[in-house]
Amino acid sequence: MKIAIMGAMPEEVAPILEKLGEYKTIEYANNKYYEATYKGVDLVIAYSKIGKVFSTLTATTMIEHFGCDRLLFSGVAGGINPTLKIGDLIIATKLSQHDLDITAFGHPFGFVPEGAVFVETDKDLISLGKTVAKEMGKDIQEGTITTGDQFVHNEERKNWIEETFKADALEMEGASVAVVCDALNIPFFILRAISDTADMDASFSFDEFMESSAIISAEFVMKMVDKIVE
Ligand code: SAH
Numbered sequence: 001m002k003i004a005i006m007g008a009m010p011e012e013v014a015p016i017l018e019k020l021g022e023y024k025t026i027e028y029a030n031n032k033y034y035e036a037t038y039k040g041v042d043l044v045i046a047y048s049k050i051g052k053v054f055s056t057l058t059a060t061t062m063i064e065h066f067g068c069d070r071l072l073f074s075g076v077a078g079g080i081n082p083t084l085k086i087g088d089l090i091i092a093t094k095l096s097q098h099d100l101d102i103t104a105f106g107h108p109f110g111f112v113p114e115g116a117v118f119v120e121t122d123k124d125l126i127s128l129g130k131t132v133a134k135e136m137g138k139d140i141q142e143g144t145i146t147t148g149d150q151f152v153h154n155e156e157r158k159n160w161i162e163e164t165f166k167a168d169a170l171e172m173e174g175a176s177v178a179v180v181c182d183a184l185n186i187p188f189f190i191l192r193a194i195s196d197t198a199d200m201d202a203s204f205s206f207d208e209f210m211e212s213s214a215i216i217s218a219e220f221v222m223k224m225v226d227k228i229v230e
Contacts, residue, residue: 002068005043005225006047017045075214077193086213095144098165118144151206153203
């Protein structure tokens with residue numbers, strides 16, 4: 001077993017590296033990958049840089065180059081569902097790309113021929129996540145996450161995304177990682193802690209809460225790893 005733990009930004013993987021203490025740094029494809037052994041299991045940790053392209057590259061590299069056979073993503077997101085408050089966790093059940101648009105040809109938003117609007121995540125990892133949450137006495141929501149190459153910080157775009165994709169949260173990497181893992185048959189888990197609510201105050205909220213929310217998500221993902229290796 002070799003587990004990939006991925007984030008988009010340095011702050012999202014820093015708490016994981018801190019917990020591991022010892023790891024080896026490997027430079028590959030313009031990025032750094034951190035290899036560690038944790039409770040007898042091999043881990044590869046990396047942050048991809050922001051957005052769908054970089055996250056696709058990193059997820060693919062972790063699987064195809066480093067040989068990871070499952071992937072856990074940890075990071076922050078903008079909340080859409082009003083029940084999600086800053087610091088709350090959401091597990092993605094399915095993901096879509098809100099900025100993928102060939103509707104000019106009669107296709108729905110988020111769809112390209114031979115693709116699908118939504119990619120579903122792994123059911124076993126979701127139920128493991130729920131068990132972990134229960135053991136921690138933590139409230140955790142499941143829901144739809146949507147991804148695009150834009151930091152959403154206005155009510156109008158947020159409402160459009162909500163209506164079009166019935167999404168509970170939005171971010172910039174989840175759906176691309178989902179496409180990679182789905183195509184390569186790698187069970188994957190996408191976890192996000194809310195840093196903002198994608199409205200006009202989003203950038204201020206993000207700056208204030210990104211680090212604390214990233215820690216909440218990272219700590220949960222490490223508990224997932226504990227459970228997987230048990
Ligand atoms: N502060 C960064 C930019 C952050 S972009 C800089 O200046 O370099 C936002 C990151 O957090 C992305 O990785 C995305 O996945 C997530 N995210 C959190 N809130 C978001 C929102 N409202 N819209 C889109 N992505 C969001």
